[in-house]
Amino acid sequence: ETGVTQTPRHLVMGMTNKKSLKCEQHLGHNAMYWYKQSAKKPLELMFVYNFKEQTENNSVPSRFSPECPNSSHLFLHLHTLQPEDSALYLCASSLGENFDEKLFFGSGTQLSVL
Amino acid sequence: AQKVTQAQTEISVVEKEDVTLDCVYETRDTTYYLFWYKQPPSGELVFLIRRNSFDEQNEISGRYSWNFQKSTSSFNFTITASQVVDSAVYFCALKDMAAGNKLTFGGGTRVLVKP
Numbered sequence: 001e002t003g004v005t006q007t008p009r010h011l012v013m014g015m016t017n018k019k020s021l022k023c024e025q026h027l028g029h030n031a032m033y034w035y036k037q038s039a040k041k042p043l044e045l046m047f048v049y050n051f052k053e054q055t056e057n058n059s060v061p062s063r064f065s066p067e068c069p070n071s072s073h074l075f076l077h078l079h080t081l082q083p084e085d086s087a088l089y090l091c092a093s094s095l096g097e098n099f100d101e102k103l104f105f106g107s108g109t110q111l112s113v114l
Numbered sequence: 115a116q117k118v119t120q121a122q123t124e125i126s127v128v129e130k131e132d133v134t135l136d137c138v139y140e141t142r143d144t145t146y147y148l149f150w151y152k153q154p155p156s157g158e159l160v161f162l163i164r165r166n167s168f169d170e171q172n173e174i175s176g177r178y179s180w181n182f183q184k185s186t187s188s189f190n191f192t193i194t195a196s197q198v199v200d201s202a203v204y205f206c207a208l209k210d211m212a213a214g215n216k217l218t219f220g221g222g223t224r225v226l227v228k229p
Binding site for chain 2: 045
């Protein structure tokens with residue numbers, strides 16, 4: 001079983017749909033992250049949660065809404081997305097939010113917005 | 115502001131050739147960390163190495179080696195005797211004090227190893 005699991009692996013949605021991405025980590029980590037990877041831009045940090053509290057929102061549009069009910073689970077709720085939001089969304093975790101922490105990534109959700 | 119540049123977008127080699135991936139970074143801090151991650155076709159980024167700014171010793175791990183040069187702000191990565199399984203996208207990344215917990219990634223270098 002991989003340390004960080006993301007579901008679904010692929011998602012196609014219309015601009016008026018509401019969907020959620022799920023991430024679960026089995027590593028006992030306390031910090032979780034959402035990253036966006038698109039073809040035209042480097043990996044972009046979206047949100048950071050540490051001990052269930054949001055510690056970073058990297059100016060992400062409100063159509064992306066994160067939720068972290070506990071240290072093991074992280075969700076990204078999506079609504080009224082735009083085609084330019086199509087990308088690979090990666091979840092990651094780390095032991096804590098220390099400066100030198102290495103991240104453990106999931107395989108991502110490939111999102112297509114039609 | 116912090117920045118990571120990976121000038122090579124794609125490198126194609128034949129198996130058993132060596133390949134070097136360039137990484138140049140910018141930071142105003144004296145304390146920072148540099149990372150390399152590998153992203154195979156399956157999608158997840160896999161941690162390869164972490165280096166802090168006070169440790170310029172080069173490192174070798176099996177067929178992988180890293181050359182950290184503060185004088186040129188570079189942290190290059192070499193794969194010796196490449197194998198097909200090395201085909202992936204490789205990302206260099208930087209964390210510095212000014213950015214807090216934000217990991218700044220380079221654009222990545224896609225390595226294609228042909229049999």
